[in-house]
Amino acid sequence: MLLHVPAVLDATELSRCRDLLAAADWADGRITAGTQSAREKRNLQLPESAPQLSELRTIVESALARHGLFFSAALPARIYPPLFNRYEGGMDFGDHIDNAMRQLPQGGWLRTDLSATLFLCEPDDYDGGELRIDDRFAEHWVKLPAGDLVLYxxxxVHRVEPVTRGVRLASFFWIQSLVRDVGERALLFDMDLALSRLRGELGERQELVELTGVYHNLLRRWGGPH
Known part of the structure; x- marks a missing residue:
């Protein structure tokens, strides 16, 4: 499932993120790439030692925590601490698949069920830089407004097209979901959206209480540590 999650960051948060990134010293983006990805990755990335990183992560993590659509779709058990990258002057990231497991900065491992890119620049600020995602049925070209996120x-297999004008700034991270199976997670997401729409149209009725119980019982059956 590929999902556009709008308005994760508001204007104030975006402005603060850009100010912090403007003052940052960038490193070679291959510092977090796997063996295959390193051959295809040509960008800049904020290193773990950057003094701005802690505040940037807090801004993004707080925004994700309050965004109901993100939570409903991802059902996050753990989120890799957000990273930040920069593309300019023809930089790109060729075809690759994200590593199945990522070692967390604080120790331990995270299974990458979902990837996320949070755009920090407006589409008109740069040429190129589309995130191209191949889901085997179609290719999706993604270039979203600043503050919006794509979850996939x-x-x-995905890539970032060369940036031929301007600068592309983004945050990216991975999610280990409470529900490992893609099909089960999609069914729960569809059910949650339908319940929300019905609740808005009909109010809190007994039938909706019962269907909400079905949703949570399915989550109990399918969810949990894996």
Whole structure:
């Protein structure tokens, strides 16, 4: 499932992120790339030692925590601490698949069920830089407004097209979901959206209480540590 999640960051948060990134010292983006990805990755990335990183992560993580659509779609068990990258002057990231497991900065491992890219620049600020995702049925070209996020399976082949004008700034991270199976997670997401629409149209009725119970019982059956 590929999902556009709008308005994750508001204007104030975006402005603060850009100010912090403007003052940052960037490193070679291959510092977090796997063996295959390193051959295809040509960008800049904020290193773990950057003094701005802690505040940037807090801004993004707080925004994700309050965004109901993101939570409903991802059902996050753990989120890799957000990273930040920069593309300019023809930089790109060729076809690759994200590593199945990522070692967390604080120790331990995270299974990458979902990948996410949070755009920090407006589409008109740069040429190129589209995130191209191949889900085996179609290619999706993604270039979203600043503050919007795209959520997609980490199992997909994807790339970032060359940036030929301007600068592309983004945050990216991975999610280990409470529900490992893609099909089960999609069914729960569809059910949650339908319940929300019905609740808005009909109010809190007994039938909706019962259907909400079905949703949570399915989550109990399918969810949890894996």
């Amino acid at each position: 399976p980490a199992t997909t």
